[in-house]
């Protein structure tokens with residue numbers, strides 16, 4: 001596979017200098033990390049990063065070089081649009097048509113075209129779209145930082161922003177696939193651009209530089225901040241963010257100023273690079289002025305450092321230094337699409353206090369290395385920092401969790417994910433090509449049914465590939481985006497349909513993504529009263545809401561114990577509300593519309609496909625599979641199933657496997673299919689029209 005990435009903004013080189021301009025930000029780390037890891041794969045022939053050529057001695061000579069070879073399979077190509085100036089965002093838009101023409105001309109002159117293009121930001125997506133129109137190369141779009149939340153949080157309905165949002169919407173609608181980093185981005189922000197887009201979003205988690213700081217790095221970091229600080233022995237509260245309004249650095253200065261923090265901690269802010277506070281884009285200048293003014297009015301001189309320049313080594317050193325001092329890293333952004341710095345802090349064992357808006361929710365949820373706060377409240381920020389500074393056992397736990405859990409956040413894993421997404425685009429799975437011949441339906445739960453043993457998951461994939469007569473679908477508690485991610489990670493085959501969110505949503509897979517089954521949504525939604533149900537649940541002891549990202553249109557999810565689940569069932573029945581309560585894993589509880597659930601979805605899917613119920617098979621392991629297994633006439637329970645489900649094992653339509661996980665599913669299938677291996681009867685393919 002030959003891959004081309006396009007990124008237009010900022011100063012892009014093999015040895016990037018972050019913060020050099022306002023647009024030289026985290027996306028460059030992403031593009032370089034992603035493409036380097038891709039270029040290291042045997043199944044990737046070349047990885048080429050395309051950007052704009054410009055001549056600007058102050059920024060550096062390298063940006064005028066048309067070619068920069070980074071390794072045998074990795075290079076940067078700088079396209080000459082005819083305008084040799086460095087251009088910031090707005091001016092960049094005016095140069096786009098010329099850039100696009102130049103790129104297409106360059107591609108036309110080549111003996112071989114890339115197989116796939118990865119566009120970074122909406123402007124590059126517009127370029128990629130023109131390239132696809134001219135040359136037929138499909139493209140994947142990564143937004144990096146979406147405007148839609150900015151419009152909401154900053155309450156700034158300005159024209160530029162409206163234009164940007166429209167451009168992002170076009171990019172998503174046109175892209176062959178969209179790749180995002182966090183669940184918040186993929187499942188909340190992106191769908192806000194249009195309901196249909198969620199079906200083609202893939203979450204692929206970027207990697208992180210795992211290098212530890214050397215003694216020199218730490219010395220360089222100390223030298224950077226020493227001139228600012230009166231007592232450099234205090235714990236460091238560190239923040240690294242470009243000086244733009246949404247990063248909310250002012251609230252952090254406020255947090256340090258209002259309470260006792262100012263007496264026992266030093267604040268270190270790395271707000272990008274600058275020559276002078278008065279230099280740069282207007283927003284940058286404004287934010288820097290406000291910051292320094294806040295230091296001044298709160299008399300924080302001597303306990304706040306805000307160095308002008310730094311390099312990657314000094315940044316590493318600062319994280320390490322802050323960790324050594326027993327300090328914390330803070331990201332107080334009003335909205336943070338992903339939050340790379342939260343991961344970087346983990347690498348160095350530095351606990352974090354992070355915004356509860358956006359990507360950090362997932363990251364801190366996964367890594368368990370800090371506390372989330374409401375960024376609009378300086379006192380909440382201060383409280384969380386204090387807690388980590390004072391509670392040493394908590395600090396140590398967060399520090400160790402960060403280090404241990406960040407270990408597998410690697411670019412190689414990202415590259416595997418990207419490659420899988422691209423490969424499926426380039427050669428759509430058998431399931432979407434040959435589904436017309438399906439004769440049986442198999443619905444499998446994912447977690448602990450298909451997953452759990454890598455070797456048997458692979459055997460299961462081979463089995464499905466070899467059986468075009470079986471229409472394969474999944475039925476999971478996860479969202480579509482998370483279901484896709486886990487299936488990819490386990491090398492499981494792409495299903496024809498996705499029953500997600502505990503049977504409250506159905507998506508049909510097609511070449512460019514998945515489409516929501518609107519009939520099903522309409523059918524189950526009729527008497528759904530989520531507000532009333534939420535109100536009832538809020539009055540029941542022992543129920544806590546799962547994170548907001550788990551709450552879906554037709555699924556309210558809580559943590560609970562069995563007694564609380566029973567109390568809730570009674571309360572819902574007393575209120576005569578039509579809803580179901582599904583309890584699984586001894587601690588998870590979902591409230592669904594009365595007509596929804598995995599069994600209902602199974603019935604709907606079989607009816608849509610025209611497959612008789614006697615030819616439907618299902619497999620599961622937990623309480624949220626119960627209705628599906630109870631109703632299915634050819635059901636498999638894997639050996640590792642939980643007690644609630646095992647209670648069904650005696651029934652004669654249920655096969656209890658001796659083996660666990662995917663091997664158990666295969667064992668059950670073989671048992672049920674034995675003697676029925678006659679050549680598949682061809683069914684009319686018209687019934688599958690809706691899936692296309």
Ligand code: GLC
Pocket residue numbers: 476477478479502546550557558584588589590624
């Ligand atoms: C998945 C969902 C969660 C749900 C659970 C059990 O883990 O993410 O919200 O409660 O399945 O159905």
Ligand code: MG
Pocket residue numbers: 445446447448449620621622
């Ligand atoms: Mg399961």
